[in-house]
Amino acid sequence: MKALVVPLAVALATLGKSCLAFPAHSASNNASVDGLYNLVNRRVPQHAGAFRFALASGNNTGLDTFTLRDVTSQDDSCGAQIDIECNSISACARGLYTYVTEFGGVDIWWTGSRLDQIADSLPSVGTPVTRSSVVRYRYFFNTVTFSYTTAFYAFEDWELLLDWMALRGINLPLAWVGYEYILVEVFQEAGLSDTDIADFLSGPAFQAWNRFGNIQGSWMGELPRQWIDDQFALQKKLVSRMVELGMTPVLPSFAGFVPRTFATLYPNASVVVGGQWNGFPPTYTNDSFLEPFDPLFTTLQKSFIDKQSAAYGNVSHIYTLDQYNENNPYNGSLSYLANISSATLASLKSVDSQAVWLMQGWLFFSAETFWTNERVQAYLEGVPGNDSMIILDLYSEAQPQWQRLSSYFGKQWIWCELHDFGGNQGMEGNFINVTAAPIEALSSPGSTMVGVGLTPEGLEGNELVYDVLLDQAWSSDALDRAAYVTSWVSRRYYTPDLPSAAVDAWQLLSSTVYSNTDPSSQATVKSIFELEPALAGLVNRTGHHPTLVFYDTNTTVVPALKMLIEAGYKSEELASVPEYQYDLVDITRQLLANRFIDIYQSLITVYNSSTSTENDVSRVAEPLQELLFDLDHVLLTNSHFLLPRWIGAAKAWSRGNATISSYLEYNARNQITLWGPTGQINDYASKQWGGLVNGYYARRWEAFVQYLVETKKNGTSYNATTVSDVMLEIGEEWDKQLSDSEQAYLGSTENSWEIVQQIVVKYC
The missing domain is CATH 1.20.120.670 (N-acetyl-b-d-glucoasminidase)
Known part of the structure; x- marks a missing residue:
């Protein structure tokens, strides 16, 4: 008989899935709420059978919506107590977060999840609660976060962060891990030798700037093949988990940066050499750049995306591609810039007709002298239409560019909070700005803003100002600071009779x-x-x-x-x-x-x-x-x-x-x-x-x-x-x-x- 004994949480989880699959009516034939039940099992195992998720169709606004309500005994015979109906998996995850925080009083932090401390007897919802996001996208990550914070993350570290992201409603995360594995295969297919490639790739803590085309090579030895393989294996897990949790991963693409020997191997190719970056010796900078209007660019782009799709599946049509991060274009003429962007999108569309190009808008601030309004307009308008590009207004909380650039001349853009350079830890933030400013930007005349995002260089402290922006994405009114902080502290220090001094601090x-x-x-x-x-x-x-x-x-x-x-x-x-x-x-x-x-x-x-x-x-x-x-x-x-x-x-x-x-x-x-x-x-x-x-x-x-x-x-x-x-x-x-x-x-x-x-x- 002992062999038949199953832990209660597992039994309830299994029962919950089998019983609750029937009432769920999917908004997409490919959508599955299994990932949500897995999330509950990980973070609230004692209540594994208490939540019922149902995907519902009918919302055509492009915004995510969820409704929380109590499950009555007549509605369910499987023990479910809380019903979460939504029009997307991400909305359901946010609905779960709303319940555990606003009704359960617990939360999940970078320092760990406290969701399992929710009461044994779940609080009732009472009057049903319906919420909608005010923007289509809630974006997360800066390319350099993958070096300053997550460079050495194990899957267990990522698992906590991904659950944190899903619950807070993030649905568009950057997914850079494992990029080098695909890139190496593309270069090998193009005829480059292992030595050529090894001389190009940078060390694990500096890969972000190799991906940006700022540096090449490594001053500490060759990047181990073992590292490349292990990161690729990790990326497979991460992409799968992101999709399971209702996120659309923003996948890498071929940006054009190539080893020096590429120009020798293809002497007729349009290859230019970038500038010196931050005083690095030429050995480690002056990256070679294959210009997008060269037919080879499209060949390599197709090779890259095909290999990536074969590895991770057809999970996204949004690709990150940054060509001029702190490195100005070879030519400043308006026609040249328009030609570059037009050919870049064409390379993506040649392999994925639904491709959307996402880029960080940091260059328009950091190199404002070069990127005049006219040049930015020419570069952006080289991309036909307005639906095939998303720009991250990377530093909106302090140096927004969307106003100067007329809402990026009609292209979609995301209001972002950069906040943290290099993963430094100094306490700082602008509470009013990250609440009122995004709402004002969204409602401004002619605004093409489609999301809010966190784009920190590193995740080191100051968690309050990150949380509030993600919460602001679900409110059309600027959140009140005093009320928000009181609630935030009570969850952060979840304990009976929390002394008022903690809140006052x-x-x-x-x-x-x-x-x-x-x-x-x-x-x-x-x-x-x-x-x-x-x-x-x-x-x-x-x-x-x-x-x-x-x-x-x-x-x-x-x-x-x-x-x-x-x-x-x-x-x-x-x-x-x-x-x-x-x-x-x-x-x-x-x-x-x-x-x-x-x-x-x-x-x-x-x-x-x-x-x-x-x-x-x-x-x-x-x-x-x-x-x-x-x-x-x-x-x-x-x-x-x-x-x-x-x-x-x-x-x-x-x-x-x-x-x-x-x-x-x-x-x-x-x-x-x-x-x-x-x-x-x-x-x-x-x-x-x-x-x-x-x-x-x-x-x-x-x-x-x-x-x-x-x-x-x-x-x-x-x-x-x-x-x-x-x-x-x-x-x-x-x-x-x-x-x-x-x-x-x-x-x-x-x-x-x-x-x-x-x-x-x-x-x-």
């Missing part, structure tokens, strides 16, 4: 730190201790990578942190909530990052004084090193702020091969430090991680202080070049060192609660 942060209206300091706030030490130029930077702290730390971060601690005193349950623990560390991290500025400025003032001595410099620099040690100590208490998390994830893909493990670790280290063979984009992707702060940044600042002391002692002048040379040497040495195991740098097992309290006493 986030109300304060949302009205200050997350209400930044200064475009010159939007997207991120980088801490100066992550930058190469210098006598000047670190503080109050604005522009692309601002260090300007636009709020008063003493009236924002300090009281908010104290209120969170107070809330923890009042609720033992709160102190054990993972998101509470994360936020304590994150806000403490921001406090110390801001305090570092004051200490640094004191050091510079003393050093520049004509009456100060080397002893004075040493004395005033001591708190600087102490702060970095304290910060590292705090970060080491939470797994989400650990350097080993990043390095360990990279090394795991080696599958025990020591050579590949070393190669992957070097990739991981170099990206977050020098970003290039000799610091070409030094500190761009810097992180405040335990092990990195004390092991790398503190070492640089120690060397800097030592140099200042020596110049004071010897009466010599400060030489910025000497300092940079020392910092480069430290970076090169650190990048090439290897950790003994994934647990390297784990120096603290103390409770973050206790350490944070000590920090507050010391720095507040």
